Amino acid sequence: MRAQLQTSSPSGVLRTTNDIASMTLDEITSLMQTLGEKPFRAKQIFGWLHNKMSPSWDEMTDLSKQLRDKLRRFPVSSAPSVVNTSASHNQKPETHQFHNTSKYLFAMADDNIIESVYMGYNYGGSVCVSSQVGCRMGCAFCASGLNGFERNLTAGEMCGQVYGIKKLRDDVSRVVVMGGGEPLDNFDNVVRFYRILTHEAGLNISGRHVTVSTCGMAPRIYDLSALKLQLTLAISLHAPDDETRLKLMPIAKAYPVNQLISAAKHYGDATKRRVTIEYAMIGDVNDSEAQAFALAKLLKGGLFHVNLIPINPVKEKAFKPSPRERVDRFAAKLNGMGMETTVRRSLGGDINAACGQLRNTRLSITDKAQVIT
Numbered sequence: 561m562r563a564q565l566q567t568s569s570p571s572g573v574l575r576t577t578n579d580i581a582s583m584t585l586d587e588i589t590s591l592m593q594t595l596g597e598k599p600f601r602a603k604q605i606f607g608w609l610h611n612k613m614s615p616s617w618d619e620m621t622d623l624s625k626q627l628r629d630k631l632r633r634f635p636v637s638s639a640p641s642v643v644n645t646s647a648s649h650n651q652k653p654e655t656h657q658f659h660n661t662s663k664y665l666f667a668m669a670d671d672n673i674i675e676s677v678y679m680g681y682n683y684g685g686s687v688c689v690s691s692q693v694g695c696r697m698g699c700a701f702c703a704s705g706l707n708g709f710e711r712n713l714t715a716g717e718m719c720g721q722v723y724g725i726k727k728l729r730d731d732v733s734r735v736v737v738m739g740g741g742e743p744l745d746n747f748d749n750v751v752r753f754y755r756i757l758t759h760e761a762g763l764n765i766s767g768r769h770v771t772v773s774t775c776g777m778a779p780r781i782y783d784l785s786a787l788k789l790q791l792t793l794a795i796s797l798h799a800p801d802d803e804t805r806l807k808l809m810p811i812a813k814a815y816p817v818n819q820l821i822s823a824a825k826h827y828g829d830a831t832k833r834r835v836t837i838e839y840a841m842i843g844d845v846n847d848s849e850a851q852a853f854a855l856a857k858l859l860k861g862g863l864f865h866v867n868l869i870p871i872n873p874v875k876e877k878a879f880k881p882s883p884r885e886r887v888d889r890f891a892a893k894l895n896g897m898g899m900e901t902t903v904r905r906s907l908g909g910d911i912n913a914a915c916g917q918l919r920n921t922r923l924s925i926t927d928k929a930q931v932i933t
């Protein structure tokens with residue numbers, strides 16, 4: 561028989577998964593019942609997969625050999641393998657907050673390559689995971705879509721990125737879904753990933769320590785609002801008006817700025833969670849004082865926090881970073897108009913840390929990963 565369970569997606573469509581590493585505890589419990597096994601077996605299996613971070617039936621030694629043999633016919637998505645790492649040490653001593661960034665390239669079972677980033681802070685480590693292989697959103701400043709869209713990642717494959725890094729860096733306590741891919745374009749798997757990651761029988765990461773960053777799929781923001789999860793929603797806005805935004809992000813055509821901000825305000829109202837507005841500072845494109853003024857006006861009355869991001873240059877793209885004094889002026893204008901604003905340090909610019917860049921470097925060396933274990 562196939563280990564295929566039906567689960568309800570937020571859009572009301574019944575979805576299925578047959579990958580045990582992508583199943584919630586409730587789903588594994590149903591599977592055990594279907595197999596005539598005791599329900600407590602599900603918690604043991606879930607614990608092995610998501611607390612001990614072992615994707616192998618052989619290691620689940622508190623299950624009888626007979627049960628393990630019975631379960632072997634059900635797939636457990638294999639953990640991605642690290643094929644390359646690079647570290648950055650651009651600590652800003654004056655802040656005493658930021659320690660280091662490491663990027664990890666993972667090879668998937670089908671030889672696709674994805675990237676994840678570890679960022680170490682005084683308060684703990686944060687892992688930025690990919691949700692898709694490639695991306696179909698085509699943002700003009702981003703390297704992730706340069707090789708097109710390949711496929712969605714499963715929840716198990718997203719967990720695998722966190723676990724792969726946590727095994728090397730024990731302090732991981734926060735997760736951001738914003739590496740390669742658009743998370744809300746892979747909605748069901750990302751929601752599954754959140755539920756697994758935050759489950760007390762797994763890694764038990766606080767829901768508030770999970771951030772999902774979208775380029776602005778407005779209808780899916782409403783779907784997410786309905787679930788009332790504790791996660792932090794971040795929206796890559798990058799421009800306060802449609803004309804500028806369209807130059808940067810094709811999705812602006814489908815969901816104009818006003819529609820997107822209405823969805824974001826709805827998310828804030830529904831969840832009482834503050835929404836982060838990500839704004840990449842691109843020289844002479846979106847960094848004028850007039851644009852800062854327009855942005856503050858647009859966000860007025862909502863539960864927002866603006867995060868300005870000095871961009872890393874992408875060699876295949878023409879955009880240049882805003883000079884630091886322009887970033888500071890932009891931030892001062894927003895703060896002066898009552899909009900809480902921070903400037904993110906440009907993390908890991910020396911190691912190709914812009915979205916998708918490390919993956920592209922690797923792909924230019926070889927189309928398929930040579931797995932180094």
Ligand code: SF4
Binds near residue numbers: 699703740742
């Ligand atoms: S910024 Fe995000 S949504 Fe846009 S192309 Fe890159 S990965 Fe895709």
